[in-house]
Amino acid sequence: MEIIRDLVDLVSRNKLKSVELLGQAEKGRISMVNSLYFKIASGEFLSDEEAAQYYFGASPADNGYRKLKNRLKNRLINAVFFIDTKQAGYTDWDRAYITCCKEWAAVKILLNRGASKIAIDLALKIFKHAQHFQFSELLVNISKMLRLYYSTRQPDARKLKYYDELHATYVKLWQSENLAEDLYIKLVYSHLFDKNQATPGPSMAKAYYEQLQPLMAEQRSYHFLRHVYLLKIAALMSEGNFIETAIACEEAITALGEMEFLAPQALLTFLYQKLVCHIQLKDYPAGRCVVERALELEREGSYNWYKNRELCLLLALHTRNYQEAFSIWQQASQHPSFKQLGQRPDEQWKIYEAWLHFLIFIGKLSPPQEGSSSKFRINKFLNEVPTFSKDKRGMNIPILIIQILFIIAQKRYDLVISRMEAIDRYCSRYLKHDENYRSNVFIRLLLQIPKAHFHPKTVLERADRYLNLLHQNPLQISPQGHEIEIIPFEDLWEMTLEGLGKRKY
Template sequence: MKALRELVDIVTKHKKKQMEVIGLDKDSPNRYDEFYDLLVAEQLPTERDAAQYFFGKDKSASFTQYRNFRNKFFRRLVNAVFLLDIKKPMFSESQNAMYHIRKNAVAARILAAKGATHAAVELAEKTIKPAIQYEATLEILELARIIKSKYILLTDNHKKLLEAKAIIDKSLLDLNLSVKAESLYYDIIRYYNTSRSTKPEVAALAEKYKIKLEKELPESESYRFRFFYFTIAKLACTTRHDYRGSLKVCKEAIADLEKRKAATPPAIAAFLHPTLVAATMLGQFEKAEAAATQLEGLNLPGSHNWYKGMEVLVFFRLHQQNYQEAYRVFKQARNHKRFSHLSAANQEQWYLFEAYVHLLIAMGKIKRSETEEKRLKLRPARLLNQVPLFSKDKRGLNIPILIVHAIYLLHLHRYEEAYDRMQALEKYAGRHLKATDDNYRSYCFIKALSKIPDADYNPEAAQRAAADLLREMGQQLLQFADTPHEVENMPYEHLWALAMETLMRPDRII
């Protein structure tokens, strides 16, 4: 009863007369609800748009009244976070449990801070068991500290006190290792914000961090520590194109995650993505197909992880030469209302896919409905303008931009422009690519393309002139430019076949 009395006392003293939560009172809508509805409908893309809508066309985002209004609106949204409906199918069991654990842990801390010790302890004792089951390290630490106070301030039970202390010590160790592993992970991926090209120094860094964390594996079974360890181990493989190693690490990671209650569907998907890529690169299409099937439904549509999954699906279907299915996945992702919320770098990957899709449509490899046929055609120059970040990436995703552009010009039979592009590509290869680096396949392919103008655009002559280069290219592994953006969204062998096919077409499109 002491716990209940403390709760009643605190709520009576400190509760607000009116809860400031968005969307709670639909019978009396106000400006905050209107702001909410406009944002849901994506009708106010910027702060400036919002300021002008509510306070006049001459107002900016820094207008004082707007800032005050916006900040109050923000607080109401934060209040609504504690009233989410997590029983919806989109939330997994672990996500549902973690929501309650975190909410209870925060409430217990607030109660303890207000002096409601009995209430705080009761809530902590009810919450710590599921927190341990779901490996909520930070919450376990806070809850155990509250429980420890019970056996110091309220009752004398030395055994329980020691148990609480042991939980605290373990949580501190797990938390320390998890934070360390997380920091090492971010130290690696920061290199890929705008450039997806291969970076040998990052491969060495990932290997170094993997070895460092391996030594600490016996110290902790923490979910987050193991998750980041496996992620870094996977990066140590993918950054040096070790696809077999990547498959092995991902298999171990998925087996480890699937036995834990804490594992979320997106966490498992994070290792299915590279599984799909590695299996595709190795030509193990059955294994890739199995990974693609497992990926279905693991990520919330429109989320960052969902888009990553859709990227690797398009990549797989292009390599599989299942172009119609690649187009279906592409359309689903590209037309989703959350596409505009992706970062510029992630949007550009989809613009690259769009270039491949348009080329395949133009060559009759993808069939479209009459409605889709009415949409705008790809303008060759438009592609380079659409991907400013990667077009400056001299040894990374700039390569497919230029190559698709060149083949599209060949398809259009715009030979003068194609000649200029082939010359530029050959100079590009000599300046930015080396015969000994990880872009050797790209080097060979660009050199092979440059033989086409030399052969006067005759497919048989071009095939003969490029034979040695294509043979050398075929002896090298496909390139993989890290999680999950690929230099070879389509294998160069397939692109060469398309280039030869364009030269065999009797019609000319000018």
């Protein structure tokens, strides 16, 4: 059902005339194929079990249901070729790529059926578009076909030499692009998936970048430069060198901006990386400039738009612009498309909501409307984040920290004491001297509060050691992600001490 739902969503989003494409029913009645399409599109059917029971009173293994589902799947795949790329949301690059792929498929079919003249005429048209947009794989395949055509079916020495030389050039380009992509994939895999291996660190990214750097003088294509600069930025960011990383991001943006076509997706990638640098460096003015540049390339309500809002919110939190952060969260969470976000992004925004309401609770920001803070329930929030709760070294950390801070701010000291033993074990088991080292230190810092019996002077005495460790490992050079340290720990510690200072003894 998941594959069918994805196809239905694609067809629906592109506003195709689904009834016509799926086939008209006889005598004005809706066919079972169309009926299944509309019920999946409307959300009435979410599983194979529901659909099979409705139509056949049987299980998904029923032969009749499997045939019905396969007919719908095949018609939806055919419908993909009728996507209208003129509608909003498609860049020039998207339109050119989809058109070239469809027409190249037509060329292959025409050649197979012996219509070589019209096939070559269409291939030459595709070739010009592919050259402009640097579709290297298509360039390799089309130049290969043209070379063969002008050597056998219509011999032409001049054209053969021309396309033979182009073929050699594009093969070399394609190989360079594949190498760059391959090295980038290896780096990402080592970082995200190969948990048994040590964190790759800057050495792997730097080695990969240095391997590709000599090719940059000759190869300046979009795909090649994009992956080369991603590797360079990964190396610099792993070293905590955010100033140089921001410079490298601007280099990438400049290089891609020199292309004959605009590649918004790639530009946004490097703008976001640059914005991360400004978050780490707590440079709000420069960060806001990046945000405005990125917004010009984004469609409101799109995935990139939410990514922009998320990074802008973090920039505001890291630079103590708390009212701005709340406004950004409100703008994103109240957008009509917010409910369409997946589970993980939705949980991420719930975490930001918790932190903002913590700031409201301690009086660091005022919500625009009275009483809005009362709608938030910390216990409900904790029960609604099952995905991150399993990630002991990742996004479970800000959840754990916000839980501690809330109960300290609420002065529920008995509850703080009862939970500290479990939190202490958590630190010993999961938080080590790694990319989450600052989190480890900060939680240790919070543990000193009940050990000092919540007395501000004693807390300060016990906290001195851990504060020094935070200062020795500042966020600017820490590998810890900004998505984990949502508000800098130094700021959080000040807020916590302010609350303790108000306690009556």
